[in-house]
Amino acid sequence: MHDDDFRARLRAFLVEHHPGRRPKDRTERLAWQKAWLAKLFDAGYAGPSWPREYGGMDLSFARQVIYQEEYAKARVPGPLGTGLGIAAPTLVKYGTAEQKERYLRPMLRGDAVWAQGYSEPDAGSDLPALRTTARREGDEYIVNGQKVWTSSGDIADVLFTLVRTGTPASRQHGISYLLVDAHAPGVTVRPLRDLTGDAHFCEIFFTDVRVPVADRVGEENGGWPLVRTSLGHERAAGAMNQAARYRRVLDELIELAHERGATADPLVRARLADFEMRVRIMRYTGMRTIADILARGEPGPASSTSRLFVVTFEQDLHEFAVDLLGPYGMLGRDDPHAVQRGRWVWGFLRTRASTIGAGTAEIQRNTIAEQLLGLPRDPAMPPSSR
């Protein structure tokens, strides 16, 4: 099949089976999204980068990019939970045959939602400080402790967690990677409201939770190196998805600025032009990364800096949008006068998380400085932090 045919077929599928408007009710929304993911999987359109043996599409890199672009344009629901990008590659690389067989397909089909239980109240950036313990008793671990800021924790079926199996002082040398059944006795999940007013993440308490040793991924006390596994290539293709999405968002913002007559102001025009420039550079960088991968099998340094580029962009963009709304920027999402159902104001709040979640911007800068530029390590930091 030719690439263009592939694009056309995928697009046709996404348009024809589009699940329609997002239900407001949480429970309905979950069912709506699960139904969509199952349909995608059953039609053979799930997991663009995944091996076929786990139900994926095993696409060439060029096709992955097409997939991501079309997916972004189609405005269909994305994956549920946070397992796909992070836990799945870890399983593929380090999991046992049974673990792969048991867990990968249901994750991909959306039948089992996965959430990441790494962070703890006293272990955020300093993940090696984590204290949730797993004590071995025969062929089970007994897990006790607390996790926090767990995205999608409230809808999760499986929690991929880091737990302490070594001594309290063992830092990153005493950590194991454990898959915990979110419905097991002793697991308490409590939604945490975030500053947008939504409950996007949760806190999770473990009280004598029994986890089979067979659900440990990798060696006992050997969990730390697994933290960083992710699909570099998939991320690169995902960058095109993001560039496509922000192209659309910026066009909508420019439209809004025109409607409000704001583009007569040269300062507004200059700011919009700045975003235009950045959204284009975002795309150029994605294309460059792809060209590098196709030519050399490796993404260059730009793929590592592009995340910082994007998060700064999205924060600036949304804050500017709020400024553009003037006094309407003071209205919450539920007010009938809110402009475009409050999306810009919500985005302004939501993107505060961009420089915190999945490793803060400061930690990313440390990583870039040490790993890309070869600057000497900060003596206080573990060898490979998030």
Place this chain on the structure above:
Amino acid sequence: MIAFTEEQEDLRAVVRRFLADRADVRARLDSGEGHDLAVWRQLADQLGLPGIAVPEEYGGSGGGPVELGIVLEEMGRVLLPSPFFATVALVGQALTASGDDAAKSRWLPGIADGSLTATLAVAEESGRATDLTTTATGGTLSGTKMFVVDGHTADLLLVVARTGLFAVEGTAPGVTRTRLETLDRTRRLARIDFDGAPAVPIGESPPRKALDLAVVALAAEQVGGAQACLDMAVGHAKVRVQFDRPIGTFQAIKHKCADMLLAIEAARSAVYHAASAGDELPVAASVAGAYCSVAFTHAAKENIQIHGGVGYTWEHDAHRYLKRAKSSEQLFGAPAAHRARLADLVGI
């Protein structure tokens, strides 16, 4: 979008090696020309670089903006004072793109073999490339051009006038050239007064494309300059010890370096795209023009900061990069002007 071919990577390596051996910037700054003619001859005779973006039928090697960009990036790294930028990047490209066969066969072979130097005269006393007052009538040109790169030495002057692009011999009657005192002493600028100087019209279309190509060429040079600043800063941060630690272990320093890299990588994306943009050149040139000069100035400032007192010292090269960066911001339109143009082009 490009990933560089092996030939292109080889070109980069050859140019880098050549420049590393010869580009002692300081030695040539105070000569009358502002550059070293021997190096220019070597560039031409040994490497054939002046012909890099000239079509083969005119004696060049038939490359394009991509190859040229590679060379300029390397020259930007060492702040090479050289007629290369004006002759090859400004005029060579402008002539090649002009669609004027007579002009091409008259001047391109000389550019390609390095026997002819040239420059592009754009801005006027207003400092802008718009509202031009230079006019051509009956085969002669009158007006004043400012900030002309290497304008005091170039053999051939390509002049952007109200009605199009014109060629004037540098030593023609009616041409008065005055060297300007420049902030960036690695790039000489001149004022040129034309008083009924004999002029030849080039092509028929307005010279906008020549300007866009100039912007992209400059942006490539800026990426090289910014990268040199980052390299210097990182090198220093690894060896300079304070409080018993290399300063590179301090996050304040690490983060500055990481942010420099971010800006440089984004600038690279903008330039590499623009160099292969085709029909999208006007937009891509505006993006590159708006982003790259800011990135370079940022890197140049941070480099001085990371070097501390050493960075503020005349003997250290850091200040030369700052001066090149700040001057380059204005050379073919300030970042704000590029953003304004981008806004126009995309309908903001």
